[in-house]
Amino acid sequence: MSDPILSIRNLSIDYIGAKEDFHAVKDVSFDIASGEFFGLAGESGCGKSTIAFAISRLHGPPALIRTGSQILVGGRDVLALDEDDLRRFRWSEVAMVFQSAMNSLNPVLTIEAQFYDVLRAHSKISRPEARARATELLKLVDIAPERLDAYPHQCSGGMRQRIVIAICLALRPKLLIMDEPTTALDVVVQREILQRIDVLRKQLGFSVLFITHDLGLMVQVSDRIGIMLEGELVEVNDAQTIYRHPQHDYTKRLWASMPKLHGQQTAREFTP
Numbered sequence: 001m002s003d004p005i006l007s008i009r010n011l012s013i014d015y016i017g018a019k020e021d022f023h024a025v026k027d028v029s030f031d032i033a034s035g036e037f038f039g040l041a042g043e044s045g046c047g048k049s050t051i052a053f054a055i056s057r058l059h060g061p062p063a064l065i066r067t068g069s070q071i072l073v074g075g076r077d078v079l080a081l082d083e084d085d086l087r088r089f090r091w092s093e094v095a096m097v098f099q100s101a102m103n104s105l106n107p108v109l110t111i112e113a114q115f116y117d118v119l120r121a122h123s124k125i126s127r128p129e130a131r132a133r134a135t136e137l138l139k140l141v142d143i144a145p146e147r148l149d150a151y152p153h154q155c156s157g158g159m160r161q162r163i164v165i166a167i168c169l170a171l172r173p174k175l176l177i178m179d180e181p182t183t184a185l186d187v188v189v190q191r192e193i194l195q196r197i198d199v200l201r202k203q204l205g206f207s208v209l210f211i212t213h214d215l216g217l218m219v220q221v222s223d224r225i226g227i228m229l230e231g232e233l234v235e236v237n238d239a240q241t242i243y244r245h246p247q248h249d250y251t252k253r254l255w256a257s258m259p260k261l262h263g264q265q266t267a268r269e270f271t272p
């Protein structure tokens, strides 16, 4: 792969405990290409969020990244960044949409003020300039500019989710990490948001690391998928191979444990 946006090598992360340490991530290596949509799947507790936090350098004690681990974003050594570098790095290189992101907006600030906070923290932008930029960003996620003057509680869950994504894109990050961003939303809204992200990444050229336990949803949107099991990355393949010809036993078991997409739809059609 030529010049990957993200390159992870031999990443090991422990949670330090009073009695013993818990090995949450074990010697994980993978790359994400420029513009690629990469999915990371696996059951709850297998270490997906721990990896996402480490890439954004948002992890803290008791999480400890083991010596020998390497995380490069755009060729830069993320684990070596100091506080000043980190401030510039977050949002502008890597932006992260958290689990339950729709609740991560500040309830007492208008949408406009939340865009302004992010934009102003990284450049000397005036309030009218910020408003114009926020209008553009909202347009990307299909939201009318009038919403700038609304408060989060005046917007639906799906709308709040799209606003968070627009804020994440404000500084044109090279990598957008989405950690189970849509699990709280209904299936139709989930799909709409992911389709929108897909259009935007082609338009703006960023890469996506999409994390979920829902392999069915992931196969529909990802170029390549990594499967995690108890802290280890056990299979990495293109989405079609993961779907049609899973290599690892665990991937096969994951599919077997999932309700069949088509079967489920058929069943629903006959439900009165």
Ligand code: ADP
Pocket: 015, 022, 024, 042, 043, 044, 045, 046, 047, 048, 049, 050, 051, 061, 062, 063
């Ligand atoms: P996932 O996102 O795949 O559900 P996580 O990365 O959140 O998994 O967690 C991986 C493992 O690390 C889990 O077994 C979890 O219990 C453990 N873990 C997560 N955070 C902590 C913490 N702060 N202290 C101790 N153990 C933790």
Ligand code: MG
Pocket: 048, 049, 050, 099, 179, 180
């Ligand atoms: Mg998680």
